[in-house]
Amino acid sequence: MSVRARLAAAWTSFMFLYIYVDYLHLYKPGAIDEIRSGVVHEFDTGPTFIAIGLTLIAVPSLMVMLSATLPARVNRVVNLVVATLYIPVSLFNATGETSTYAYFYALSIGLEVLLLAFVLRSAWTWPRRAA
Numbered sequence: 202m203s204v205r206a207r208l209a210a211a212w213t214s215f216m217f218l219y220i221y222v223d224y225l226h227l228y229k230p231g232a233i234d235e236i237r238s239g240v241v242h243e244f245d246t247g248p249t250f251i252a253i254g255l256t257l258i259a260v261p262s263l264m265v266m267l268s269a270t271l272p273a274r275v276n277r278v279v280n281l282v283v284a285t286l287y288i289p290v291s292l293f294n295a296t297g298e299t300s301t302y303a304y305f306y307a308l309s310i311g312l313e314v315l316l317l318a319f320v321l322r323s324a325w326t327w328p329r330r331a332a
Contacts, residue, residue, distance in 0.1 A: 204327050208268035208280055208320060215287075215316040216261040222294070222309040229302060242296060257290065273327065280324035284317045291317065 226232055239246050264283055268276060291313040295306045
């Protein structure tokens with residue numbers, strides 16, 4: 202499998218996991234009530250919050266396409282930069298969570314970071330020349 206295909210597959214997996222973690226969070230008691238009151242964790246759910254949320258999911262969505270289409274040299278750099286930036290973003294997503302759901306967040310963040318590590322390794326070890 203080509204490096205491009207592996208990267209696109211990894212970003213697709215990351216994107217689905219990222220979305221479903223947010224979706225499954227809705228099953229947490231009180232989560233929907235928080236949203237209805239205009240707050241998620243400690244953040245107001247105004248236009249800025251929604252724009253940031255869209256950006257956070259748009260980037261991995263675009264990385265699927267970019268990983269499959271960018272020239273190799275640019276592709277490598279973009280994947281290294283974006284995956285590196287998304288590790289702290291994934292870790293930040295546990296902000297404000299209680300120990301009751303520690304397993305859920307540890308598992309989801311652990312899987313996200315593993316996928317990002319796979320992206321970093323694949324991009325870093327990308328062959329300099331075609332075989």
